[in-house]
Amino acid sequence: MTTTLEPARTPAPIEEEQPRTVLPPSRRTGRKLLVVLALWLLAWATLRGRQTLVLANADTTGLHEWFNDLRDKVQVLGQDNWFFHGVLGTVATALDDFVGFLQDHLSAVTPGDYVGWFGVLALAAWVTYGLAGLRSTLLVSAVLLYLGVGGLWTDGLDTLIVTLVAVVICIVIGLPLGIAMSRSRRTSSLLTPVLDVMQTMPSFAYLTPISLFFGIGPACAIVLTLVYALPPLVRITEHGLNSVGENTVEAGRSLGVTKGQLLRQVQLPMAKRTIVVGINQCTMAALSMATIAALVNGPGLGKPVVAALQTLNVGAASVAGLGIVFIAIMLDRTTTAASERSAPGGQRVAAVGSPGIFGGRTLVLEKLPRWATEEGGRGATAKRLTPGGRRLVLGALLVPALLAAFYSTRYLQLSEFPDLSGVPVIGELTAGPLGGHINDITDAVVNAISG
Amino acid sequence: MTDLAVDRATTPETDPSSSALCVRGLWKVFGPNAEKLVGTPDLELSRQELQAKSGHVIGVRDVSFDVAPGEVFVVMGLSGSGKSTLVRLITRLIEPTAGTVLLGGDDLTAMGEEQLREIRRRKVSMVFQHFGLLPHRKVIDNIAFGLEVRGEDKGARRGRAQEMVDLVGLSGYEQNYPDQLSGGMQQRVGLARALAGDPAVMMFDEPFSALDPLIRRDMQKEVIRLHHEVGKTMVFITHDLDEALKLGDRILIMRDGAIVQVGAPDEIIGAPADEYVRDFTAEVPKSHVLTLRWVMRQPASADEGAGAPALPDTTVVREAARAVLAADGPVRVVDSSGTVVGVVDDEDILRVVVVEHHDDSSPAAGS
Numbered sequence: 001m002t003t004t005l006e007p008a009r010t011p012a013p014i015e016e017e018q019p020r021t022v023l024p025p026s027r028r029t030g031r032k033l034l035v036v037l038a039l040w041l042l043a044w045a046t047l048r049g050r051q052t053l054v055l056a057n058a059d060t061t062g063l064h065e066w067f068n069d070l071r072d073k074v075q076v077l078g079q080d081n082w083f084f085h086g087v088l089g090t091v092a093t094a095l096d097d098f099v100g101f102l103q104d105h106l107s108a109v110t111p112g113d114y115v116g117w118f119g120v121l122a123l124a125a126w127v128t129y130g131l132a133g134l135r136s137t138l139l140v141s142a143v144l145l146y147l148g149v150g151g152l153w154t155d156g157l158d159t160l161i162v163t164l165v166a167v168v169i170c171i172v173i174g175l176p177l178g179i180a181m182s183r184s185r186r187t188s189s190l191l192t193p194v195l196d197v198m199q200t201m202p203s204f205a206y207l208t209p210i211s212l213f214f215g216i217g218p219a220c221a222i223v224l225t226l227v228y229a230l231p232p233l234v235r236i237t238e239h240g241l242n243s244v245g246e247n248t249v250e251a252g253r254s255l256g257v258t259k260g261q262l263l264r265q266v267q268l269p270m271a272k273r274t275i276v277v278g279i280n281q282c283t284m285a286a287l288s289m290a291t292i293a294a295l296v297n298g299p300g301l302g303k304p305v306v307a308a309l310q311t312l313n314v315g316a317a318s319v320a321g322l323g324i325v326f327i328a329i330m331l332d333r334t335t336t337a338a339s340e341r342s343a344p345g346g347q348r349v350a351a352v353g354s355p356g357i358f359g360g361r362t363l364v365l366e367k368l369p370r371w372a373t374e375e376g377g378r379g380a381t382a383k384r385l386t387p388g389g390r391r392l393v394l395g396a397l398l399v400p401a402l403l404a405a406f407y408s409t410r411y412l413q414l415s416e417f418p419d420l421s422g423v424p425v426i427g428e429l430t431a432g433p434l435g436g437h438i439n440d441i442t443d444a445v446v447n448a449i450s451g
Numbered sequence: 452m453t454d455l456a457v458d459r460a461t462t463p464e465t466d467p468s469s470s471a472l473c474v475r476g477l478w479k480v481f482g483p484n485a486e487k488l489v490g491t492p493d494l495e496l497s498r499q500e501l502q503a504k505s506g507h508v509i510g511v512r513d514v515s516f517d518v519a520p521g522e523v524f525v526v527m528g529l530s531g532s533g534k535s536t537l538v539r540l541i542t543r544l545i546e547p548t549a550g551t552v553l554l555g556g557d558d559l560t561a562m563g564e565e566q567l568r569e570i571r572r573r574k575v576s577m578v579f580q581h582f583g584l585l586p587h588r589k590v591i592d593n594i595a596f597g598l599e600v601r602g603e604d605k606g607a608r609r610g611r612a613q614e615m616v617d618l619v620g621l622s623g624y625e626q627n628y629p630d631q632l633s634g635g636m637q638q639r640v641g642l643a644r645a646l647a648g649d650p651a652v653m654m655f656d657e658p659f660s661a662l663d664p665l666i667r668r669d670m671q672k673e674v675i676r677l678h679h680e681v682g683k684t685m686v687f688i689t690h691d692l693d694e695a696l697k698l699g700d701r702i703l704i705m706r707d708g709a710i711v712q713v714g715a716p717d718e719i720i721g722a723p724a725d726e727y728v729r730d731f732t733a734e735v736p737k738s739h740v741l742t743l744r745w746v747m748r749q750p751a752s753a754d755e756g757a758g759a760p761a762l763p764d765t766t767v768v769r770e771a772a773r774a775v776l777a778a779d780g781p782v783r784v785v786d787s788s789g790t791v792v793g794v795v796d797d798e799d800i801l802r803v804v805v806v807e808h809h810d811d812s813s814p815a816a817g818s
């Protein structure tokens with residue numbers, strides 16, 4: 001070993017992340033304000049009177065025209081350009097085909113080869129029971145039955161399909177993005193404004209360009225949904241990873257973890273709760289695009305809502321709108337319950353992330369059935385099956401589920417949801433009467449107000 | 452007394468290649484342009500002046516010391532004096548601005564990422580104030596984490612982790628999750644995790660300050676016991692002087708990032724380097740720490756105290772008191788080779804014991 005020691009040598013630099021340096025901010029506020037003011041004055045002096053005045057309705061500026069030219073070019077090029085036709089076209093076709101495939105098998109009413117409503121209900125209940133538990137199963141069944149009774153079966157399932165496909169794509173894209181942002185401050189500061197734009201740009205503004213690129217239909221609906229639903233997932237993932245305790249990360253580093261090990265064995269498990277919240281938010285955002293997706297011929301519950309709005313039929317719009325709300329509740333509670341179940345010992349991880357700070361969820365959803373999540377309701381204290389026992393029960397239940405699926409391909413009654421409007425009580429819930437009631441109430445209120 | 456003071460702070464006298472840990476000229480300056488400051492006169496400024504001038508904060512200022520193999524080396528100082536920064540610089544959890552760290556002869560500061568990781572996996576481990584356990588893993592898997600990270604197979608690491616569980620007295624809690632344990636037990640998990648990799652050096656950053664006093668005392672005993680059993684070199688950070696005196700073979704006292712004094716406990720108490728250290732040690736019962744070396748005087752004649760039995764100069768005053776007071780005259784003090792180095796009489800002993808007693812009782816009772 002060396003015996004001569006140079007006292008002040010700078011160590012070999014390594015890439016490993018250092019604890020953030022917190023220093024008191026330098027106070028130069030006054031100077032910064034002056035610079036901003038000077039820039040404003042300069043802009044005013046040079047741009048005064050040029051394209052800064054009020055436009056008449058049909059007037060356009062250079063900027064408007066440039067955008068419109070661009071649109072025309074894309075439209076002309078679109079036929080054989082490698083990017084627009086080759087790449088985007090392929091993506092669009094693949095998405096359309098995939099959604100079409102799911103629609104054929106799950107939502108379309110085509111007795112003979114494909115699973116009917118009864119089979120879908122049974123399979124959905126089985127999957128939910130396996131992943132999330134009994135309460136969630138009841139909730140899922142109730143929501144699916146509401147869709148069937150309300151005459152919204154096909155549209156409702158289409159919404160589910162489009163939403164789930166969009167969420168899966170969001171997860172595939174969003175998780176790596178969130179991870180990249182939490183790792184590098186530069187990536188984070190590059191992507192943050194992009195996410196801001198995606199989230200705040202009114203969807204009507206990018207409706208047309210996207211439909212230009214992807215053609216109208218399911219693919220366009222999914223891409224629209226992606227634009228709006230991706231940012232919350234990315235942001236919350238980044239936040240979740242960043243808020244994993246410094247102490248734990250430091251302990252990991254002191255044991256010599258690689259970056260990959262740190263991510264897989266420390267950060268991701270500890271941020272899991274928060275990431276699930278991100279996925280929930282992503283799902284809710286995706287559902288909130290359902291009506292807008294209908295404008296570009298996206299399949300789903302948005303269609304009856306838009307159609308009803310065009311005829312000012314508040315009742316019919318509300319029935320379909322309620323369907324969206326119920327689907328939202330169902331997805332939220334089920335994913336939460338599923339994540340709680342898979343966490344080792346439940347509440348343990350709860351202290352890590354604090355999902356409570358995300359106000360994104362609407363108040364209504366907060367207040368609606370908490371009991372449906374196993375942890376929130378009495379499910380937490382109820383006796384649980386052992387893992388082995390649960391697997392046994394699940395295996396046994398698969399038989400009736402498969403039988404239901406099989407018979408639903410044979411019998412019309414099990415394939416197409418029966419019309420229950422003639423049945424007492426339940427009949428009141430079908431689209432016609434329920435919509436009628438809501439219309440009556442609306443009319444009464446409107447009359448009362450306008451006197 | 453002061454003529455016996457040994458100033459070890461400025462000149463570490465051990466040979467760097469034989470020590471377990473050797474730190475030379477270590478600096479940490481927090482701030483955007485810290486590297487550029489190295490070697491400039493700015494670094495001569497005090498902490499406050501530098502911060503006011505350039506916004507940089509000095510975390511650790513030109514620290515050098517050696518730790519011998521098997522030694523328990525305690526680093527002490529008030530809050531903000533740079534203890535945590537120092538201990539993290541050693542394994543480069545925080546990147547040093549300047550300086551060298553040799554661990555068992557290997558220069559850590561010259562290493563690449565890969566080598567450094569290997570050192571952290573096998574040679575040094577750390578116990579943290581806030582435990583830093585993984586909440587989603589059971590106790591046994593937390594302890595085995597370091598072994599998992601370095602790629603040991605499941606059977607081997609389970610076996611080793613179970614040994615560690617038994618060593619730190621956690622048998623029966625292997626399958627619990629950390630938040631089902633009390634603070635003291637969680638820190639035992641942290642201790643077991645640090646021991647599991649069988650490192651040459653263990654570092655502790657105020658491991659017990661989050662625990663209540665009784666548990667803390669238990670854990671201190673535990674560390675002393677473990678030190679006897681496994682004989683690791685330890686660097687132990689604390690701001691509790693009692694803890695430092697109980698555990699430390701040597702103590703380093705820091706202020707504002709710089710070393711104030713390094714020495715054995717009796718040197719720190721017997722010959723505080725300055726007012727800061729004197730204040731620090733004012734509350735300590737001196738008779739529990741000072742040895743006869745610090746209270747003896749030169750024999751008046753060659754045969755003074757010849758009649759009484761001789762005592763080694765490393766005897767603590769409190770333990771020597773009974774023998775000295777029982778003897779009729781002065782008692783001889785001998786060093787390790789048996790040479791007479793001084794004598795003590797009742798007066799010398801009482802000066803330490805009674806003055807201290809006087810200090811302890813309320814000021815109103817004095818004067």
Ligand SMILES: Nc1ncnc2c1ncn2[C@@H]1O[C@H](COP(=O)(O)OP(=O)(O)OP(=O)(O)O)[C@@H](O)[C@H]1O
Nearest residue numbers: 020021022481508510529530531532533534535536
């Ligand atoms: N990441 C950082 N960025 C800027 N300054 C820092 C950073 N970390 C520590 N410091 C500063 O370095 C000094 C030493 O901090 P350090 O944490 O080492 O003190 P300490 O002796 O461990 O105190 P305590 O007993 O409170 O733990 C403090 O003044 C602190 O403000």
Ligand SMILES: [Mg+2]
Nearest residue numbers: 534535536657
């Ligand atoms: Mg500290």
